[in-house]
Amino acid sequence: MSERSSESRVEQRTTTNSPTIGLVTPPTSQGGPRWAIIGIFFIMLFGALYFAASFVLPVIIALLFALVLSPVVRFLRRRLKIWEPVSAFVLVIGTLATLISGFYMLSDPITKIVGDAPRYVEAVDAQMRSVQERIDRLRSAQQQAETTVEEQTPDTAEEEEPQEVVVRNPDLLDSATTALPQVGASIAFALVFLFFLLASGDLFYQKLIKSMPTLSDKKRALHIAHDIERELSRYLFTITMINIGLGIAVGTSLWWVGMPTPVIFGALATLLNFIPYIGSLLGIALVGVIALAEFGNLGAALAPVLLYLACTTLEGQFVTPLVVGRRLEMNAAAIFLAVAFWGWIWGVVGMFLAVPVMVAIKVFASYIEPLGPLGDFLSVESKASTSDDDDD
Numbered sequence: 001m002s003e004r005s006s007e008s009r010v011e012q013r014t015t016t017n018s019p020t021i022g023l024v025t026p027p028t029s030q031g032g033p034r035w036a037i038i039g040i041f042f043i044m045l046f047g048a049l050y051f052a053a054s055f056v057l058p059v060i061i062a063l064l065f066a067l068v069l070s071p072v073v074r075f076l077r078r079r080l081k082i083w084e085p086v087s088a089f090v091l092v093i094g095t096l097a098t099l100i101s102g103f104y105m106l107s108d109p110i111t112k113i114v115g116d117a118p119r120y121v122e123a124v125d126a127q128m129r130s131v132q133e134r135i136d137r138l139r140s141a142q143q144q145a146e147t148t149v150e151e152q153t154p155d156t157a158e159e160e161e162p163q164e165v166v167v168r169n170p171d172l173l174d175s176a177t178t179a180l181p182q183v184g185a186s187i188a189f190a191l192v193f194l195f196f197l198l199a200s201g202d203l204f205y206q207k208l209i210k211s212m213p214t215l216s217d218k219k220r221a222l223h224i225a226h227d228i229e230r231e232l233s234r235y236l237f238t239i240t241m242i243n244i245g246l247g248i249a250v251g252t253s254l255w256w257v258g259m260p261t262p263v264i265f266g267a268l269a270t271l272l273n274f275i276p277y278i279g280s281l282l283g284i285a286l287v288g289v290i291a292l293a294e295f296g297n298l299g300a301a302l303a304p305v306l307l308y309l310a311c312t313t314l315e316g317q318f319v320t321p322l323v324v325g326r327r328l329e330m331n332a333a334a335i336f337l338a339v340a341f342w343g344w345i346w347g348v349v350g351m352f353l354a355v356p357v358m359v360a361i362k363v364f365a366s367y368i369e370p371l372g373p374l375g376d377f378l379s380v381e382s383k384a385s386t387s388d389d390d391d392d
Contacts, residue, residue: 046345053346054182057353058190064356065095065190066197068233073198088198092191099187102267109261119293224367231363236356238323243273246315253307254287260294265308273312275351276335278343280312330358334378 049056069091076082208225212218251266259265265287272279287308291301338358342350358378365375 050345054186057346057349058186059193060353060357061349062190062193062197064232064236064353065194067229068236069194069198070229071233073201077201084201085199088195091198092195095194096191106264106267109264113261113264113290122293124289124292220367224364227367228360228363232356232359235324235359239274239320239355242315242320242323243270245319246270246273246311249311249315250283250308253311254304257303257307258294259287259291259304269308269311273315274355276339276355278339278351280309280316283312284308330355330362330378334358 072091073084073087076087077084205222205225208221209218212221247266247268247270250269251262254265255262265283268286269283272283275282284305288301288305291304292298295301335355335358338354339351342354342357344350346353362375362378365371365378
């Protein structure tokens with residue numbers, strides 16, 4: 001009996017020890033595959049967003065416009081008793097009329113700029129050649145020998161330059177012609193989807209409340225949805241007004257120094273300023289190239305460039321922080337990464353959508369505790385630093 005009891009005790013010890021070992025080892029062995037699955041999910045997600053851009057982009061644009069215009073529809077329903085489909089139809093038709101009128105107003109100046117593109121290229125090329133000639137004067141005898149070799153074959157250089165102009169212009173026109181139907185179809189799809197979103201009224205909020213299990217979850221989800229709509233619509237409306245003011249300032253400044261088609265530059269400044277940092281650089285480069293072609297020398301071309309730079313600097317450093325406020329200010333590094341990433345995924349349209357998407361993610365992360373570090377990363381100042389300052 002004693003031997004049987006000792007054997008049973010040994011078996012009990014082995015049985016009690018084995019589960020503890022099994023409980024300790026699985027989490028460490030499953031940590032790697034879990035992160036691998038998450039990584040594969042994000043790779044597949046971004047790949048799907050890249051290949052489905054022609055469908056996803058109109059949907060996102062319609063959702064952003066719906067967030068901006070939904071408070072207007074709600075106001076018309078509550079105060080003026082206007083039925084949601086009627087107000088949605090009026091707003092969509094107004095948006096379409098604005099797009100068409102803007103296209104017709106800017107079509108002639110844009111056509112003129114595109115027609116003068118070879119002249120702009122020649123002006124930049126002439127300036128580059130003059131700079132190159134000044135550098136060549138300071139070079140040694142070896143560089144003089146190279147210039148003599150270049151002078152022996154002038155015909156080939158003269159034949160290559162017109163070939164570049166003749167070949168590139170039809171490619172640009174052909175690409176614009178082929179892309180126009182797709183762009184028109186995307187705009188039509190976005191407007192139709194926008195109409196259904198606005199005409200549905202509060203249907204989204206009703207479905208969201210019904211999907212939540214408890215009363216506290218219903219209140220929290222409704223609060224998050226309302227806050228995202230309010231903050232994002234306020235941000236987009238404020239930034240749009242600021243960019244319109246910037247466009248007026250840029251157009252007036254360039255008209256004052258004698259730049260051609262200042263209306264185009266004002267409109268471009270308005271649109272490009274929706275792309276942080278990169279948009280301003282593109283606008284400055286475009287103004288510099290056209291000013292160089294119009295005025296003929298670098299000294300005179302610096303005046304429009306400096307005026308454009310002054311307007312964008314004043315807007316970015318003083319006006320936007322003062323009007324938008326600290327609540328929706330975001331990390332500059334995060335903004336630059338977002339613009340570069342979404343521009344890589346969706347091109348120029350992705351650059352325009354990068355900041356609104358970041359604003360929505362930031363507001364959503366501020367209500368979800370596990371996403372708190374993400375919200376702190378997107379913010380200018382983290383909550384910990386602000387609380388420490390308050391304690392001091």
